[in-house]
Amino acid sequence: MASITVNLLAGFKPSSVVKHVLAISSSADRSFAPLRNIFAASKVTEPEWLTAALANLTPLKETANTIDFLLPSAQEGSPFVKFVVAVLPSTYSRGNSPSHSHVVNSVVKANKGPGDVVIVVSPNDATAAFAQACAASRCFPLFNLKSGQSTVVTNVDIVVDSDAVSAAQLSVIRSNVENIRLAQRLVDMPPNLLHVDSYITEARVVAEKLGAEILVIQGKDLEEQGFGGLFGVGKASEHPPALVVLSHYPQGTTKDTPSVCLVGKGIVYDTGGLSIKTPTSGMCGMKMDMGGSAAVLGGFAAAVTAGTLTAPLHALLCIAENSVDERSIRPDDILTMLSGKTVEVNNTDAEGRLVLADGVHYAGKYLKPRVIIDIATLTGAQLIATGKKHAALFCNDEELEALAVQVGKDTGDLTFPLLYAPEFHKNEFRSQVADMKNSVADRGNAQSSCAGQFIANHLEDYFAAGGKWLHVDCAGPAFAEDRGTGYGVALLSQLTQRLN
Ligand SMILES: [Zn+2]
Incomplete structure (x- = not known):
């Protein structure tokens, strides 16, 4: 069972030892600035090649483009941290959501791994922050009767990198995430x-x-x-x-x-x-x-x-x-x-x-x-x-x-x-x-x-x-x-x- 916490990037503290990070950037911004916060939180030193590698991660038209890498960490209990970095598509049709929430959902589904995970989204505005956080949360259903698994708790930190999201908006996101998961469970x-x-x-x-x-x-x-x-x-x-x-x-x-x-x-x-x-x-x-x-x-x-x-x-x-x-x-x-x-x-x-x-x-x-x-x-x-x-x-x-x-x-x-x-x-x-x-x-x-x-x-x-x-x-x-x-x-x- 996954326990989901939604927080803003500013002052973010992970709820468990960081082993797996999934950073999803909107196509407008490929500086991946929030990664630096996560490096600090997970005691990882930024490698020299990173900026060049991320600059090469060009947005595709309709699907996400991703790279992944493993970096050594000074955290106790996690000698390495796996990073998956994704950039959202450059276009969307007029019938679709500008937030690319469905791409966020498929990226998280494909890359979340079995254990604790930190998911960073970098939406362009507060509306997209809502849609992207909700989309990520849908990948962690609550109901499971597989024997031996109902008591295993996975920590999921959804981190929103946006100055546009107020405290009130953050609590609206949280209550929607909670109730989306209620509906999923039912x-x-x-x-x-x-x-x-x-x-x-x-x-x-x-x-x-x-x-x-x-x-x-x-x-x-x-x-x-x-x-x-x-x-x-x-x-x-x-x-x-x-x-x-x-x-x-x-x-x-x-x-x-x-x-x-x-x-x-x-x-x-x-x-x-x-x-x-x-x-x-x-x-x-x-x-x-x-x-x-x-x-x-x-x-x-x-x-x-x-x-x-x-x-x-x-x-x-x-x-x-x-x-x-x-x-x-x-x-x-x-x-x-x-x-x-x-x-x-x-x-x-x-x-x-x-x-x-x-x-x-x-x-x-x-x-x-x-x-x-x-x-x-x-x-x-x-x-x-x-x-x-x-x-x-x-x-x-x-x-x-x-x-x-x-x-x-x-x-x-x-x-x-x-x-x-x-x-x-x-x-x-x-x-x-x-x-x-x-x-x-x-x-x-x-x-x-x-x-x-x-x-x-x-x-x-x-x-x-x-x-x-x-x-x-x-x-x-x-x-x-x-x-x-x-x-x-x-x-x-x-x-x-x-x-x-
Ligand atoms: Zn019927």
């Missing part, structure tokens, strides 16, 4: 450990730590209160489904102050239900189907910790296990949703939109939102539309959409908009016997937009009152190489600050 946990009840316990721990209010509506209570979607999807599990609502009211606000609501899909395991997935290829990895709710929990915690919110913030986790037994919802069942609308189920594997439709409707009806943001690993089609790095946005407000794209670039949690033209897509859900079906008639018609539109169908009153809504489909970026990425924590925490 996604990495297998469904036999992270089921609905243990997930509720995790949310209670977060609420207690933050001093946030928490409301849990679970099982029969959901059914009685009309959550036909969330209850229906989760009722076949031994752990009944739940809506968990964490609420933070900054000083001077009341329950009537217009709020921001974050709503996350929390399918702790998705078998597909009776419309079952292919058990080998399609089901493995479906523990990650709660990634949206993990982003909401982490993003909420990071935003509240910053202590600068001026509007109430709510985190709604729609938690359920989509499993198979005689209680499962069937294709052809008709559910009555919290919105009062009826849904004819034609695909039990399109369950995320059912739980989210109830979640966003609850937010619109009871929590006085001026902005609702939902986030979900919702459609495989998201990967076809915007790929593995960019979540897809579906939004009823142009300004909010543009802000989410910008915050994506700022944080490294990249986003890109989908087509928003509901009048062309509503018909995909037509049903002879209910208000709508839950899955489209034609998968070749803007499928990810349609999935978002299904959720929007349950926000009609909210839209009529002028409410803004953003849907984030993160099916691709939430999970990479069999690990949770912590996608969405930084995006939501920073988006929330900007909506303040």
Whole structure:
């Protein structure tokens, strides 16, 4: 298990004997000035050839350029220190983050080694410092059940070389790093450990730590209160489904102050239900189907910790296990949703939109939102539309959409908009016997937009009152190489600050 400390370079003291240093410079500066601080901290004498060697390390166009070398050290317990020096690419496209955070992530992943490591980033500004530190931290997941390894602690020092980062900004970086790792751990946990009840316990721990209010509506209570979607999807599990609502009211606000609501899909395991997935290829990895709710929990915690919110913030986790037994919802069942609308189920594997439709409707009806943001690993089609790095946005407000794209670039949690033209897509859900079906008639018609539109169908009153809504489909970026990425924590925490 890795313990991560984030500090500024000025006055940096390593948390253990330095054995391995990874210095990543932005292409604008190849003097690698911070190395001198690290030499001093690790009792290494700078070799004469270093300046010439580093001057030769020219930036490449799209990938990092790296060199590595070993230098003798006077530290006790480490006769040599390994250095890897990387320079970030000279260019980036307009769809990418200027911070090159994804390159930082791959450089750290490829060069971090097995033990303690000091990672120095030299960002051009405070925004890039945030994105680069978060990107580096994603390489050290917390969850590991390999025997004998759970008690081994690796010290990771992330050192930010920037005069532009204030003490307040440093603590924002720290709380985002901490909560990105929380989201990663939750996604990495297998469904036999992270089921609905243990997930509720995790949310209670977060609420207690933050001093946030928490409301849990679970099982029969959901059914009685009309959550036909969330209850229906989760009722076949031994752990009944739940809506968990964490609420933070900054000083001077009341329950009537217009709020921001974050709503996350929390399918702790998705078998597909009776419309079952292919058990080998399609089901493995479906523990990650709660990634949206993990982003909401982490993003909420990071935003509240910053202590600068001026509007109430709510985190709604729609938690359920989509499993198979005689209680499962069937294709052809008709559910009555919290919105009062009826849904004819034609695909039990399109369950995320059912739980989210109830979640966003609850937010619109009871929590006085001026902005609702939902986030979900919702459609495989998201990967076809915007790929593995960019979540897809579906939004009823142009300004909010543009802000989410910008915050994506700022944080490294990249986003890109989908087509928003509901009048062309509503018909995909037509049903002879209910208000709508839950899955489209034609998968070749803007499928990810349609999935978002299904959720929007349950926000009609909210839209009529002028409410803004953003849907984030993160099916691709939430999970990479069999690990949770912590996608969405930084995006939501920073988006929330900007909506303040
Ligand atoms: Zn599904």
